[in-house]
Amino acid sequence: MSVSTAAADRSVCASLPVLGRDVTVPLVTGGEVTYAALDYAASAPALQRVWDDVAAYAPYYGSVHRGAGYLSQLSTDLFENARRTVAGFLGCRDGDQVVFTRSTTDSLNLLAAALPADCQVFVFETEHHASLLPWRNARVTYLDAPSSPRQAVETLERALADREPYGPALVCVTGASNVTGELWPVRELAAAAHAHGARIVLDAAQLAPHHPVSVRDLDVDWVAFSGHKLYAPFGSGVLAGRSDWLREADPYLAGGGASRKVARRTDGGVDVEWHESAARHEAGSPNVIGAYAIASACAALTEAGFDNLVARERYLIEKVRTGLAEVPAVRILSLFGDDAPRVGVLSFVVEGWNSSHFAAALSAEYGIGVRDGLFCAHPLLRTLLGSDPQTQGECGAPEAAPGEKSLNAIRVSFGAGTPDEHVDRFVSAVKELVQDGARWNYRTEDGRCVPDTSA
Numbered sequence: 001m002s003v004s005t006a007a008a009d010r011s012v013c014a015s016l017p018v019l020g021r022d023v024t025v026p027l028v029t030g031g032e033v034t035y036a037a038l039d040y041a042a043s044a045p046a047l048q049r050v051w052d053d054v055a056a057y058a059p060y061y062g063s064v065h066r067g068a069g070y071l072s073q074l075s076t077d078l079f080e081n082a083r084r085t086v087a088g089f090l091g092c093r094d095g096d097q098v099v100f101t102r103s104t105t106d107s108l109n110l111l112a113a114a115l116p117a118d119c120q121v122f123v124f125e126t127e128h129h130a131s132l133l134p135w136r137n138a139r140v141t142y143l144d145a146p147s148s149p150r151q152a153v154e155t156l157e158r159a160l161a162d163r164e165p166y167g168p169a170l171v172c173v174t175g176a177s178n179v180t181g182e183l184w185p186v187r188e189l190a191a192a193a194h195a196h197g198a199r200i201v202l203d204a205a206q207l208a209p210h211h212p213v214s215v216r217d218l219d220v221d222w223v224a225f226s227g228h229k230l231y232a233p234f235g236s237g238v239l240a241g242r243s244d245w246l247r248e249a250d251p252y253l254a255g256g257g258a259s260r261k262v263a264r265r266t267d268g269g270v271d272v273e274w275h276e277s278a279a280r281h282e283a284g285s286p287n288v289i290g291a292y293a294i295a296s297a298c299a300a301l302t303e304a305g306f307d308n309l310v311a312r313e314r315y316l317i318e319k320v321r322t323g324l325a326e327v328p329a330v331r332i333l334s335l336f337g338d339d340a341p342r343v344g345v346l347s348f349v350v351e352g353w354n355s356s357h358f359a360a361a362l363s364a365e366y367g368i369g370v371r372d373g374l375f376c377a378h379p380l381l382r383t384l385l386g387s388d389p390q391t392q393g394e395c396g397a398p399e400a401a402p403g404e405k406s407l408n409a410i411r412v413s414f415g416a417g418t419p420d421e422h423v424d425r426f427v428s429a430v431k432e433l434v435q436d437g438a439r440w441n442y443r444t445e446d447g448r449c450v451p452d453t454s455a
Contacts (some may be wrong), residue, residue: 002039002343008288010213012030012436015233015237015312015388015416015417015418015419015420016048016049016300016304016416016417017047017048017049017330017417018044018046018047018073018417019043019045019046019047019048019051019150019261019390019417020035020045020047021034021038021045021417022034023035024367025215025367027364027366027367028364028365028440028451028453029364029365029439029440032367033063033366033367034367034368034430035367036367036368036369036421036422036425036426037369037370037418037422038368038369038370038371038412038413038414038423038426039369039411039413040204040209040229040344040345040413040414040415040418041178041181041229041232041345041371041375041411041413042229042371042413043228043229043312044209044228044229044230044231044417045231045416045417046231046232046293047169047232047296047297047416047417048096049296049300050231050232050233050283050293050296050297050300052086053114053292053293053296054096054233054292054293054296054375056287056386057078057289058289059065060074060075061075061288061289062075063075063285064076064079064285064286064288065079065257065279069388075288077129078288078292079288079291079292081116081284081295082100082291082294082295083098083100083278083295085295085298085299086098086238086240086291086294086295087240088279088298089213089298089299089301089302090213090214090215090223090238090240091213091214091215091216092215092216092240092241093215093216095242095243095249096215096240096242097240097241097242097243097246097277097278098186098238098240098272098278099238099239099240099246099265099278099281100236100237100238100278100282100286100287100291100294100365101234101236101237101238101239101281101283102236102237102287102288103130103222103226103235103237104130104131104203104204104224104226104237105130105134105226105227105228105235105237106133106174106237106299107224107238107239108130108131108201108224108239109134109226110239110246110252110281111134111170111222111224111239111245111246112134112135112136112137113249113250113252114245114246114248114249114252114281115135115137115138115168115170115245115249115250115320115422116168116245118139119138119139119167119169119170120138120140120141120163120166120167120168120169120170121135121138121139121141121170121171121172121372122140122141122143122156122159122160122169122171122172123135123140123141123142123143123154123171123172123173123381124142124143124144124145124146124152124172124174124199124224124302125142125143125379125383126142126145126146126174126175126177126238126335126377126379126380126383127146127172127173127174127377127380128181128203128205128327128342128345128375128376128377129179129377129378130203130205130375130376131172131174131201131203131224131269132377132379135172138170139283141159141163141219141233143155143159145335145379145380145383146335146336147335147336148337149184149185149188149340150185152184152185152189153185153188153189153192154412156171156189156192156193157192157195157196160192160193160196160198161196163196166197168199169193169196169197169198169199170198170199170200170201171189171193171198171199171200171201172200172201172203173186173189173201173202173203174202174205174206174207174289175202175204175206175207175208175213176207176210176211176342176343176345176377177190177205177206177335177342177345177377177380178205178206178345178376178377179333179345179347179375179380179381179409179411180333180335180336180342180345180347180377180378180384181206181317181342181343181344181345181346181413182226182334182336182340182341182342183207183211183341183342183343184337186202186218186220187217190218190220191219194219198305199222199242200220200221200222200412201219201220201221201222201223201224201241202218202220202222202223202224203224203225203227204223204224205224205225205226206228206229206343207225208223208225208229209229209230209231209301209343209415209416210309210310210342210344210415211306211310211343212344212373213216215240215241220240220241221242222239222240222241222242223238223239223240223241224235224237224238224239224240224362224445225238227236227293227294227297230294230295230297230298230301231297231300231301231415231416232290232293232296232297232416233292233293234287234289234290235287236287236290236291236293236294236331237294238294243276246278246280247276247280249279249425250274250276251281251283252283253279253284254272254283255283255284256283256284257275257279257282257283257284257285258273258274258275258279258281258282258283259272259273259274259275259283260273260274261273273295291340296441301416304416309416311324311357311413312416313343313344313414314323315425316344316414316418316420317342317343317344317346319420319424320346320412320414320423320426320427321346321428322427323406323428323430323431324346324348324427324430325429326431327350327431327434328347329350329351329352329353329434330349330350330351330430330434331348331349331350331351332347333346333347333348333349333385333409334382334384335380335383335384343415344413344414344415344418345411345412345413346356346411346413347375347384347409347410347411347412348410349385349409349410349414349431350410350430350434353433353434353445354408354449355373355408355410356372356373356408356431356448356449357438357442357443357449357450358372358410359371359372359410360384360442360448360449360451361432361433361438361440361442362426362429362433364437364440364442364450364451365377365429365433365439365440366425366426366429368422368425368426368429370410370411370412370426371410371411371413371445372408372410372411373408373409374408374409375395375409375411381408381409382407383409384409385407385409392426412426425450440452
């Protein structure tokens with residue numbers, strides 16, 4: 001789809017109001033400019049609607065579930081209504097549970113702790129570390145990066161067909177890559193998993209802010225995502241899906257709220273009866289405001305309409321891709337090819353540039369915030385960059401001076417709150433930096449490339 005064609009789609013939905021949209025930042029070359037936040041894949045700015053909802057509730061804040069006072073009862077209703085809102089947003093089935101956690105990482109570690117004995121886990125090397133690393137107490141099969149959606153399904157089918165002995169199994173897969181933005185064939189992977197008697201969990205951290213996610217329609221067993229990527233501030237996340245493994249597992253945290261009944265035994269010990277609901281894994285005082293913020297974001301995105309949001313994002317994606325294609329030194333990273341559908345996340349490298357240096361110049365000289373590094377997806381980046389799998393790297397920028405080759409890339413990401421001007425400024429800045437070079441000197445400090453202000 002061309003930019004001119006996509007422009008017609010853009011008109012169906014303006015960018016949504018977000019916090020920080022008018023914040024100005026200083027430029028190292030002098031003056032100030034409105035900050036262009038193009039690092040949505042790390043943390044999206046909070047929707048103004050979410051902030052307003054939280055501010056309206058804040059004076060009524062109270063502890064939940066055990067308070068007899070009005071504010072406690074109000075907060076309890078709000079917390080449980082938030083759970084129902086999230087269940088509706090995710091298209092949960094009857095009997096599914098919605099557990100509030102701290103993040104996607106926390107959600108997947110919770111599920112990892114609930115795996116049945118001798119469970120085998122299948123995960124592609126292309127996953128974010130949040131879904132690549134939690135399965136420490138299981139037998140794990142790491143699958144090679146596929147070159148197409150079809151190959152991903154075929155690779156999984158072969159691995160599942162070869163598994164021995166036959167027992168519980170779980171497939172973990174991303175919905176949209178946090179590196180390339182490419183959409184994965186979730187429904188087809190779910191069908192393959194179920195055909196071989198395995199279950200599947202969807203890491204929707206990058207998918208849920210951009211596309212509708214339905215547990216029922218995708219036929220996944222669980223879905224995990226984070227509030228801070230869904231335009232909701234505060235440290236909260238969600239694990240939603242089947243209740244049986246969660247109900248049968250020991251509580252993720254032991255403490256008040258998870259326990260239904262505690263009694264001393266005659267031998268001096270303690271007997272505990274744990275809840276079988278989501279409360280089983282929500283010990284302690286929950287993050288009520290964080291849960292409410294997620295529910296508010298779910299409601300706001302639903303009301304805006306994902307068809308409209310997706311159409312506008314496609315317009316922005318095409319604008320970025322078309323602009324970068326005009327710069328021969330730029331190589332966009334991809335597993336599935338240029339025509340693969342994706343969300344508003346693109347990573348690239350620039351010939352002759354250290355990626356940390358390039359990102360630092362975008363920030364210091366143009367007021368544009370992007371991300372550089374390996375994006376906590378080291379195996380995937382090494383595959384995309386064609387490096388030795390044993391080469392060391394870090395989530396942040398490695399120790400490499402400006403101009404030196406480095407094992408990292410640049411990521412630009414955007415979403416429902418991104419104005420056209422931010423994308424236009426980014427494309428123009430890339431072209432100018434490649435053509436004219438940086439206007440300032442930079443140095444490496446604590447692993448980061450920063451403007452040299454010592455002169």
